[in-house]
Amino acid sequence: QLQLQESGPGLVKPSETLSxxxxxxxxxxxxxSYYWGWIRQPPGKGLEWIGHIYHSGSxxxxxxxxxxxxxxxxxxxxxxxLKLSSVTAADTAVYYCARLKVRYxxxxxxxxxLVTVSS
Amino acid sequence: DIHMTQSPSSVSASVGDRVTISCRASQGxxxxxxxxxxxxxxxxxxxxxxxxxxxxxVPSRFSGSGSGTEFTLTISSLQAEDFATYYxxxxxxxxxxxxxxxxxxxx
Numbered sequence: 001q002l003q004l005q006e007s008g009p010g011l012v013k014p015s016e017t018l019s020x021x022x023x024x025x026x027x028x029x030x031x032x033s034y035y036w037g038w039i040r041q042p043p044g045k046g047l048e049w050i051g052h053i054y055h056s057g058s059x060x061x062x063x064x065x066x067x068x069x070x071x072x073x074x075x076x077x078x079x080x081x082l083k084l085s086s087v088t089a090a091d092t093a094v095y096y097c098a099r100l101k102v103r104y105x106x107x108x109x110x111x112x113x114l115v116t117v118s119s
Numbered sequence: 120d121i122h123m124t125q126s127p128s129s130v131s132a133s134v135g136d137r138v139t140i141s142c143r144a145s146q147g148x149x150x151x152x153x154x155x156x157x158x159x160x161x162x163x164x165x166x167x168x169x170x171x172x173x174x175x176x177v178p179s180r181f182s183g184s185g186s187g188t189e190f191t192l193t194i195s196s197l198q199a200e201d202f203a204t205y206y207x208x209x210x211x212x213x214x215x216x217x218x219x220x221x222x223x224x225x226x
Binding site for chain 2: 035047048049050060062063064085101102103104105106107109110111112
């Protein structure tokens with residue numbers, strides 16, 4: 001069974017860089033059938049698409065975050081990562097990683113990790 | 120950006136009821152529309168994709184319909200485990216966007 005697990009600091013200071021890693025188990029991240037994405041959810045609010053990556057390294061970023069976001073993939077470790085720079089309190093959210101099947105539908109999700117931006 | 124509007128924002132229902140949730144898009148979606156269920160403290164779960172295709176393992180009481188800009192999620196006979204928040208998502212064009220959510224509560 002495919003599993004995704006987010007990891008990284010739960011607390012980040014304002015203006016610093018948020019870094020998270022998603023470790024995929026139970027299947028290869030290099031599968032040609034899937035993309036791998038990041039989605040976030042501020043406490044008590046709705047879902048926001050951050051971006052996604054293919055195993056080749058091609059990426060898409062939400063334009064609202066594009067200047068601050070980098071998503072990368074490490075096929076040797078079966079991991080993909082998110083970096084979000086110059087964070088503010090508005091970036092406080094639960095961050096989810098997910099597998100994206102046809103047409104970017106998220107069919108497997110990590111459990112999510114809460115990242116709080118605070119000094 | 121394509122704006123997704125769900126209605127109602129919240130609904131109260133009883134076990135056994137039939138419930139419908141609507142989702143309207145600001146532009147046509149070519150049926151690239153999904154529905155997710157989210158329970159408190161959990162990740163969303165894919166229920167429906169392509170507007171009407173049932174994701175593997177999802178009970179058949181869930182169904183999706185619609186086209187163009189108007190879509191509907193129907194739960195034919197509510198079960199206790201269905202009380203949750205439901206989101207629609209469009210993947211027709213970037214950025215991928217979600218509706219604001221519909222909270223389904225026990226009456």
